[in-house]
Amino acid sequence: MRNSGGWILGTLLFLGGFFFVHVAASSPRSHRQLAQDAVEIKMVKNGVVLDNKLVQLTFSNPGGDVIGIRYAGIDNLLAINNKEGDRGYWDVVWNYPGEAKNTQYRLQGTQFKVITERPDQVEVSFITTYNANSGVTAPVNVDRRYIMQQGRSGFYTYAIFERLEGWPGGDMETVRVAYKLHQAKFRYMALSDTRQRFMPTADDRARGRPLAFKEAVLLNNETSSPGLEGEVDDKYQYSAEDKDIKVHGWISIDDQSPPVGFWMITPSDEFRIGGPFKQDLTSHVGPTSLTVFAAHHYVGKDVGLTFQEGEVWKKVFGPVFIYLNSAARNTADSPSTIRTLWNNAKDQMLEEVKSWPYNFISSPDFPSSDQRGSVSGQLLVHDRYIESLPRTSFAYVGLAAPGEVGSWQRESKGYQFWTQTDEKGYFLIENIRPGNYNLYASVPGIVGDYKYEVDITIEPGSKIQLASITYKPPRTGPTLWEIGIPDRTAAEFYIPDPYPTLTNKLYKGSRLDKFRQYGLWARYYERYPNNDLIYRVGANNYTEDWFYAQVTRSVGNGRHVGTTWQIQFELKNVVNPGNYTLQLALASATYAELQVRVNNLNAKPPLFSTGLIGDDNAIARLGIHGLYRLWSIDVPSTLLREGSNTIYLTQSRDGYSPFQGVMYDYIRLEGPSEKP
Numbered sequence: 001m002r003n004s005g006g007w008i009l010g011t012l013l014f015l016g017g018f019f020f021v022h023v024a025a026s027s028p029r030s031h032r033q034l035a036q037d038a039v040e041i042k043m044v045k046n047g048v049v050l051d052n053k054l055v056q057l058t059f060s061n062p063g064g065d066v067i068g069i070r071y072a073g074i075d076n077l078l079a080i081n082n083k084e085g086d087r088g089y090w091d092v093v094w095n096y097p098g099e100a101k102n103t104q105y106r107l108q109g110t111q112f113k114v115i116t117e118r119p120d121q122v123e124v125s126f127i128t129t130y131n132a133n134s135g136v137t138a139p140v141n142v143d144r145r146y147i148m149q150q151g152r153s154g155f156y157t158y159a160i161f162e163r164l165e166g167w168p169g170g171d172m173e174t175v176r177v178a179y180k181l182h183q184a185k186f187r188y189m190a191l192s193d194t195r196q197r198f199m200p201t202a203d204d205r206a207r208g209r210p211l212a213f214k215e216a217v218l219l220n221n222e223t224s225s226p227g228l229e230g231e232v233d234d235k236y237q238y239s240a241e242d243k244d245i246k247v248h249g250w251i252s253i254d255d256q257s258p259p260v261g262f263w264m265i266t267p268s269d270e271f272r273i274g275g276p277f278k279q280d281l282t283s284h285v286g287p288t289s290l291t292v293f294a295a296h297h298y299v300g301k302d303v304g305l306t307f308q309e310g311e312v313w314k315k316v317f318g319p320v321f322i323y324l325n326s327a328a329r330n331t332a333d334s335p336s337t338i339r340t341l342w343n344n345a346k347d348q349m350l351e352e353v354k355s356w357p358y359n360f361i362s363s364p365d366f367p368s369s370d371q372r373g374s375v376s377g378q379l380l381v382h383d384r385y386i387e388s389l390p391r392t393s394f395a396y397v398g399l400a401a402p403g404e405v406g407s408w409q410r411e412s413k414g415y416q417f418w419t420q421t422d423e424k425g426y427f428l429i430e431n432i433r434p435g436n437y438n439l440y441a442s443v444p445g446i447v448g449d450y451k452y453e454v455d456i457t458i459e460p461g462s463k464i465q466l467a468s469i470t471y472k473p474p475r476t477g478p479t480l481w482e483i484g485i486p487d488r489t490a491a492e493f494y495i496p497d498p499y500p501t502l503t504n505k506l507y508k509g510s511r512l513d514k515f516r517q518y519g520l521w522a523r524y525y526e527r528y529p530n531n532d533l534i535y536r537v538g539a540n541n542y543t544e545d546w547f548y549a550q551v552t553r554s555v556g557n558g559r560h561v562g563t564t565w566q567i568q569f570e571l572k573n574v575v576n577p578g579n580y581t582l583q584l585a586l587a588s589a590t591y592a593e594l595q596v597r598v599n600n601l602n603a604k605p606p607l608f609s610t611g612l613i614g615d616d617n618a619i620a621r622l623g624i625h626g627l628y629r630l631w632s633i634d635v636p637s638t639l640l641r642e643g644s645n646t647i648y649l650t651q652s653r654d655g656y657s658p659f660q661g662v663m664y665d666y667i668r669l670e671g672p673s674e675k676p
């Protein structure tokens with residue numbers, strides 16, 4: 001058995017009376033050189049079967065749920081104990097305008113169609129039509145597609161969402177694909193090279209004790225495998241930024257069948273909402289594997305797919321690739337088998353990324369590469385108070401729907417195309433769908449958001465070359481002091497150790513992922529039992545002395561009150577008259593109001609207030625950031641004095657939640673401009 005490109009991961013299986021050799025190779029092209037079986041469609045009672053002799057997929061008909069995935073001798077990789085509609089599905093969480101209650105709707109087709117039927121490829125469609133009388137279907141038509149190819153151990157899915165004229169408004173909070181896998185088999189989850197382990201089971205969770213945030217559970221000592229007792233499990237501990245969600249999934253490794261991996265591969269971020277830093281769920285206990293196309297998580301309602309009455313809209317979510325691989329049974333060395341399957345899944349992800357945009361999609365709503373365009377250029381930063389040449393290396397540059405500076409964080413109806421610059425700030429954004437866009441950028445280490453002033457129109461084949469463009473970040477005068485790094489997250493601040501009784505061992509000893517531990521917010525009351533945080537510029541160090549979140553303080557009976565933090569600093573002299581500026585960037589806000597006062601805690605009104613902001617819930621959902629916000633606040637010199645000064649930062653909203661509050665990204669006090 002030869003394989004031209006990659007290495008071979010072969011299993012000889014005896015199945016149903018015939019032999020076949022399954023090769024999960026790093027190069028899909030090499031598959032096609034082998035003698036292969038055509039893809040077949042079979043109509044069965046209440047169902048449709050797609051079969052390429054590597055994978056056999058069974059759908060309900062015309063519902064379009066994936067009810068069976070037969071692979072590597074395993075009859076069904078999915079949760080066989082679940083109802084058929086609770087195994088592999090697309091769903092939408094939505095409501096009509098003003099409705100308090102959300103409806104969770106698993107898309108059910110009313111019509112099945114074969115779109116393409118060739119030996120090398122089959123594409124099928126399940127159509128869901130808006131039915132105003134049903135009470136459950138969102139005001140949207142959905143055409144769900146599945147593609148199976150010859151010689152590929154997996155399948156693609158995508159969906160075309162469309163709203164027509166005259167329909168009522170509505171808000172789609174969530175759009176996602178979910179696969180619930182065989183509970184007894186898929187026990188090992190992999191999200192990245194470091195984020196992977198054997199996981200608790202859904203039963204372990206059911207026996208555990210729910211914690212303060214409903215998705216978090218403390219496992220008790222009746223767990224399915226030793227060593228899990230006393231750990232916290234929370235699906236939000238497995239979130240990631242969309243730019244990093246490219247492959248994740250589960251491995252089955254047991255004595256009954258060959259080791260098998262089930263992987264969600266997302267080759268492009270163009271159809272997900274809210275830009276590259278938006279965080280979403282990946283895989284979690286169930287075992288469940290998701291592709292989240294849209295969700296309020298870590299941003300809030302602002303990023304919702306909210307439609308006015310009569311608003312016409314169309315968007316293609318996907319395609320994503322559900323990839324299956326297997327290895328020779330070698331339970332004696334399961335770490336090496338796991339590594340083999342994970343590495344192969346990563347290789348397959350790179351193959352999919354390289355093949356993007358796919359040229360085998362039948363829908364005219366999915367443009368192929370020759371119908372797309374590109375934009376290239378160089379991004380520079382000019383800040384007259386930063387002496388060393390500001391680096392724009394690895395800045396994020398992207399196209400999104402026209403809007404305000406930073407509006408892409410809340411944008412969900414269109415497509416976004418992001419890339420990173422090289423070390424000199426050069427960038428090339430390829431494979432952009434035709435349309436009108438603005439070009440935006442975010443530069444790690446530089447405060448604020450960039451927007452290029454000219455609108456950009458992409459037509460099929462456009463190759464737009466911009467001259468070098470320059471970002472002039474907000475700046476009025478020289479830096480007097482600064483706290484943190486302007487990078488849209490609170491990751492550089494003090495993140496406490498988790499409670500020994502509330503840890504997830506996946507992140508034990510990890511500095512990078514420490515913020516994903518449960519219950520860290522409550523460490524604030526221990527560290528500051530009586531008085532709130534005071535930060536002394538020059539004496540303190542934000543890595544150790546600036547708590548990662550300004551949370552509320554528990555005062556009993558579930559009541560939580562706001563807190564006031566102080567920044568104390570010295571000024572040798574005050575330029576009077578003169579305008580000082582406080583650059584204040586938040587990484588997250590949840591039902592919070594941040595008020596700023598200078599040298600007078602009782603000033604009414606405060607010098608500045610954000611008003612009530614935020615529902616990104618990043619504290620509760622264990623993210624280190626949510627939505628990014630920046631204010632440049634004028635501080636008149638009359639408020640300042642020679643010697644000691646204090647800035648009071650008050651989170652003024654009280655409530656009943658420990659999760660209310662803000663996370664800071666960066667704070668800088670600037671002196672008056674030295675130039676008139």
Ligand SMILES: *[C@@H]1O[C@H](CO)[C@@H](O)[C@H](O)[C@H]1NC(C)=O
Nearest residue numbers: 219220221222223226229230
């Ligand atoms: C399990 O926990 C209970 C309650 O904490 C304890 O009484 C019991 O001894 C534990 N059992 C084992 C096997 O550790």
Ligand SMILES: *[C@@H]1O[C@H](CO)[C@@H](O)[C@H](O)[C@H]1NC(C)=O
Nearest residue numbers: 538539540541542543544545
């Ligand atoms: C602040 O603390 C961190 C962590 O202890 C340390 O690495 C860093 O050097 C300190 N910075 C300064 C300016 O002392």
Ligand SMILES: *[C@@H]1O[C@H](CO)[C@@H](O)[C@H](O)[C@H]1NC(C)=O
Nearest residue numbers: 576577578579580634636672
């Ligand atoms: C300070 O800012 C105010 C308002 O922007 C402006 O009217 C005033 O001239 C400024 N003062 C100085 C000294 O720059």
